[in-house]
Amino acid sequence: MDSSKSNNPVYSNTDSGKVDISDEQWKKALPSDVYHIAREKGTERAFTGKYWDHKDVGTYYCAACGNPLFNSNGKFESSCGWPSFFEPISKGSIIYAPDNSYGMKRTEVMCGRCRAHLGHVFEDGPPPTGLRYCINSVILDFEKAKGLEEKARTKK
Numbered sequence: 001m002d003s004s005k006s007n008n009p010v011y012s013n014t015d016s017g018k019v020d021i022s023d024e025q026w027k028k029a030l031p032s033d034v035y036h037i038a039r040e041k042g043t044e045r046a047f048t049g050k051y052w053d054h055k056d057v058g059t060y061y062c063a064a065c066g067n068p069l070f071n072s073n074g075k076f077e078s079s080c081g082w083p084s085f086f087e088p089i090s091k092g093s094i095i096y097a098p099d100n101s102y103g104m105k106r107t108e109v110m111c112g113r114c115r116a117h118l119g120h121v122f123e124d125g126p127p128p129t130g131l132r133y134c135i136n137s138v139i140l141d142f143e144k145a146k147g148l149e150e151k152a153r154t155k156k
């Protein structure tokens, strides 16, 4: 956990208990860009996030609460400008809601632990799922898989 999380009492990579705190508490706990995406359902501009072109092996966590959301092996290269995944890390890691804002019929995806807005899921992804989870980089924390790196080193 880095120092930017020190104001965040709910952040945990291991506690899967549901988080339900007020927007006021979230405002204190989160940096303003994360709050804007997570609680105000904002969208970062395409090709500006830190993970749309990110290829390291590891795990993506919810930046608001630490819940594991995606594995790098569920990520694929998409030209849309946001990090794109074809499957979440587990079934319960994400929840879904219909979103008919801006005159579009879309499906919103939220963190299964704290209900932070993550992005949307579309049905134009690659096999095996055919899904494209289009996620804001701002709401993701990435942790490199350490074990794999060590294995690669010992091989040399």
Ligand SMILES: [Zn+2]
Pocket (backbone or CB within 6 Å): 062, 063, 064, 065, 066, 067, 111, 112, 113, 114, 115, 116
């Ligand atoms: Zn969360």
